[in-house]
Amino acid sequence: xxxxxxxxxxxxxxxxxxxxxxxxxxxxxxxxxxxxxxxxxxxxxxxxxxxxxxxxxxxxxxxxxxxxxxxxxxxxxxxxxxxxxxxxxxxxxxxxxxxxxxxxxxx
Amino acid sequence: xxxxxxxxxxxxxxxxxxxxxxxxxxxxxxxxxxxxxxxxxxxxxxxxxxxxxxxxxxxxxxxxxxxxxxxxxxxxxxxxxxxxxxxxxxxxxxxxxxxxxxxxxxxxxxxxxxxxxxxxxxx
Numbered sequence: 001x002x003x004x005x006x007x008x009x010x011x012x013x014x015x016x017x018x019x020x021x022x023x024x025x026x027x028x029x030x031x032x033x034x035x036x037x038x039x040x041x042x043x044x045x046x047x048x049x050x051x052x053x054x055x056x057x058x059x060x061x062x063x064x065x066x067x068x069x070x071x072x073x074x075x076x077x078x079x080x081x082x083x084x085x086x087x088x089x090x091x092x093x094x095x096x097x098x099x100x101x102x103x104x105x106x107x
Numbered sequence: 108x109x110x111x112x113x114x115x116x117x118x119x120x121x122x123x124x125x126x127x128x129x130x131x132x133x134x135x136x137x138x139x140x141x142x143x144x145x146x147x148x149x150x151x152x153x154x155x156x157x158x159x160x161x162x163x164x165x166x167x168x169x170x171x172x173x174x175x176x177x178x179x180x181x182x183x184x185x186x187x188x189x190x191x192x193x194x195x196x197x198x199x200x201x202x203x204x205x206x207x208x209x210x211x212x213x214x215x216x217x218x219x220x221x222x223x224x225x226x227x228x229x230x
Contacts, residue, residue: 049216099151
């Protein structure tokens with residue numbers, strides 16, 4: 001199975017800050033990398049697909065980049081409603097695998 | 108409204124069985140591959156199984172292979188997960204999620220999720 005390693009595991013930032021999360025795959029996954037947001041008690045929500053494509057309806061402050069094994073997810077200006085856990089997910093090979101998650105909190 | 112609604116979760120003893128359902132509405136269910144993803148309490152997301160648009164092809168995580176069976180009824184717009192020989196480590200919220208198929212191949216991202224149904228395996 002492809003291992004997905006996210007960092008950091010948790011992050012505290014202030015409203016308005018630029019926030020960056022990284023995700024590293026254990027082997028080349030091209031651009032088959034997606035990002036999800038999960039708020040407490042809720043289902044995950046797709047934010048970014050194929051590494052850099054913004055899902056319809058998702059605010060433009062969210063962005064993604066990368067290819068191969070190294071990927072980055074960025075929130076350009078943190079908002080209070082962005083408090084959640086964020087997961088990366090690869091779909092280059094079965095089984096699809098998720099990172100361990102990054103819990104984002106407001107400082 | 109476009110939505111997925113899971114049901115069928117509950118408390119079951121180790122070794123027991125449950126069948127989960129996922130009712131789809133508001134979209135063309137037969138155009139999508141479907142997946143089950145689970146999340147143990149306080150833990151991350153783990154993929155469980157997938158089925159293609161017409162139900163002819165399925166895949167499973169090693170941890171559930173031989174115990175779980177995914178199926179679908181496109182006439183009823185419903186996805187199922189039959190879970191047998193349940194173990195304590197199967198305790199989780201189970202989500203169904205859709206995955207668009209283009210030219211018969213799934214795109215690999217889950218753009219709609221249900222709210223989940225909790226399965227607790229305990230004596």
